[in-house]
Amino acid sequence: MPRLEIIGLTGLPEITAGVALAPLMVAALDRAGMSLAPTDVMVVTQKIVSKSEGCEVDLATIEPSASARAWSAAYDKDPRLLELVLREAIRVVRMDRGVLITETRHGLVCANSGVDVSNAQPGHALTLPPDPDASAARLRAGVAAATGVAPGVVISDTFGRPWREGLVNVAIGLAGVRAFDDHRGERDVFGRVLHASVLAIADEVASAAELVMSKTRQVPVVLVRGLDFGGAGRGRDLLREPGRDLFR
Amino acid sequence: MPRLEIIGLTGLPEITAGVALAPLMVAALDRAGMSLAPTDVMVVTQKIVSKSEGCEVDLATIEPSASARAWSAAYDKDPRLLELVLREAIRVVRMDRGVLITETRHGLVCANSGVDVSNAQPGHALTLPPDPDASAARLRAGVAAATGVAPGVVISDTFGRPWREGLVNVAIGLAGVRAFDDHRGERDVFGRVLHASVLAIADEVASAAELVMSKTRQVPVVLVRGLDFGGAGRGRDLLREPGRDLFR
Numbered sequence: 001m002p003r004l005e006i007i008g009l010t011g012l013p014e015i016t017a018g019v020a021l022a023p024l025m026v027a028a029l030d031r032a033g034m035s036l037a038p039t040d041v042m043v044v045t046q047k048i049v050s051k052s053e054g055c056e057v058d059l060a061t062i063e064p065s066a067s068a069r070a071w072s073a074a075y076d077k078d079p080r081l082l083e084l085v086l087r088e089a090i091r092v093v094r095m096d097r098g099v100l101i102t103e104t105r106h107g108l109v110c111a112n113s114g115v116d117v118s119n120a121q122p123g124h125a126l127t128l129p130p131d132p133d134a135s136a137a138r139l140r141a142g143v144a145a146a147t148g149v150a151p152g153v154v155i156s157d158t159f160g161r162p163w164r165e166g167l168v169n170v171a172i173g174l175a176g177v178r179a180f181d182d183h184r185g186e187r188d189v190f191g192r193v194l195h196a197s198v199l200a201i202a203d204e205v206a207s208a209a210e211l212v213m214s215k216t217r218q219v220p221v222v223l224v225r226g227l228d229f230g231g232a233g234r235g236r237d238l239l240r241e242p243g244r245d246l247f248r
Numbered sequence: 249m250p251r252l253e254i255i256g257l258t259g260l261p262e263i264t265a266g267v268a269l270a271p272l273m274v275a276a277l278d279r280a281g282m283s284l285a286p287t288d289v290m291v292v293t294q295k296i297v298s299k300s301e302g303c304e305v306d307l308a309t310i311e312p313s314a315s316a317r318a319w320s321a322a323y324d325k326d327p328r329l330l331e332l333v334l335r336e337a338i339r340v341v342r343m344d345r346g347v348l349i350t351e352t353r354h355g356l357v358c359a360n361s362g363v364d365v366s367n368a369q370p371g372h373a374l375t376l377p378p379d380p381d382a383s384a385a386r387l388r389a390g391v392a393a394a395t396g397v398a399p400g401v402v403i404s405d406t407f408g409r410p411w412r413e414g415l416v417n418v419a420i421g422l423a424g425v426r427a428f429d430d431h432r433g434e435r436d437v438f439g440r441v442l443h444a445s446v447l448a449i450a451d452e453v454a455s456a457a458e459l460v461m462s463k464t465r466q467v468p469v470v471l472v473r474g475l476d477f478g479g480a481g482r483g484r485d486l487l488r489e490p491g492r493d494l495f496r
Contacts, residue, residue: 165488
């Protein structure tokens with residue numbers, strides 16, 4: 001029987017700028033009495049990656065534009081936060097009814113350019129890591145240096161979706177993990193070739209991990225164990241090119 | 249440590265119309281030597297639910313309209329299949345570049361109204377179950393009748409997404425499972441109240457299950473065990489009301 005274990009790692013300290021995450025991830029494994037297998041994947045929440053990389057902006061340093069002030073006033077938002085969101089964006093996809101969907105410089109399409117005030121220091125906001133694939137690669141190398149085993153690493157964030165309520169966790173950065181399982185060309189039970197069968201397994205790994213993370217449960221790192229998701233995928237592979245997208 | 253197990257159940261026979269699924273799900277558990285816990289969730293792929301409910305259409309019975317013929321010819325598609333897709337839809341959300349995104353009568357927004365020819369009998373197409381929440385409730389009751397334990401049931405299907413490549417598994421029908429974990433009103437590490445923190449855990453459970461389904465394609469039922477996702481959610485709770493949606 002194919003079987004997967006999703007194990008939340010706890011006890012990490014509050015992360016601040018400059019703190020190296022990989023040793024803390026390894027320490028959390030040690031506390032749990034677990035040694036890494038090469039097929040293990042460690043899912044790390046964007047929040048602690050952003051904090052460790054110092055992606056925290058003091059809102060007092062932000063001077064909102066007149067248009068940011070006007071829109072914010074209409075929806076009772078902090079105009080400095082809106083200004084920061086717009087600075088992180090290369091495209092506004094929707095700006096309607098108090099909801100702001102943007103395309104970030106990474107090519108991610110999400111609410112508020114991924115900028116978040118929850119769990120940021122008071123008066124501050126967290127932005128996304130500038131290069132989540134590079135962040136994932138650094139964490140992978142750091143864990144490998146400490147343990148001799150290079151696990152897959154997924155950096156995840158929770159995004160909303162059109163058409164469906166609620167957020168789900170997705171993969172924004174990858175190292176040592178494939179983005180997709182591509183079943184095109186395989187045959188169904190009647191021998192017909194499958195066509196639209198490319199599964200975004202890195203996103204599904206992130207979603208699986210979120211089930212044990214939960215927002216306030218203090219589980220910023222999750223071990224996914226039991227199947228081999230290894231590969232050379234990138235978070236950016238998961239991004240549809242704007243020219244192929246029907247919704248922006 | 250919070251921990252979850254995702255276990256694929258194998259060995260189910262090929263499903264045909266009128267076959268009762270619940271006894272086959274129980275038999276698969278028995279073969280695996282597992283007894284159900286009340287917090288277990290069984291994720292069942294839409295494909296076998298549709299087959300057991302006879303949601304298979306003989307394409308020879310479909311007379312395509314002139315417009316279905318024209319569009320199909322332009323993109324080298326089967327016009328009868330397009331006609332069926334349009335009949336299953338209450339709204340065309342996008343019809344562009346050979347891609348057809350519709351809203352089904354359930355309110356699901358997905359490619360081709362969820363109509364699929366893979367794993368259907370030759371010359372046939374599978375449609376979505378007419379009421380996936382009712383299907384889930386029947387499976388739950390059937391399993392409970394046989395085992396004395398009523399697990400959560402999620403009926404899942406793989407959908408594409410705007411902005412991101414690849415399909416992910418989502419929940420289209422639920423019984424005994426909550427749709428969301430709502431963290432609004434809880435406080436972050438700095439004591440601030442969280443706002444946009446409603447997680448679509450039923451979709452994440454479906455995605456987690458897909459990771460063990462994807463491997464062989466012969467895993468139509470997955471057991472998710474270890475955390476309590478119990479509740480009275482409905483697949484339709486996960487559907488954003490058209491009036492609140494910025495993308496249709």
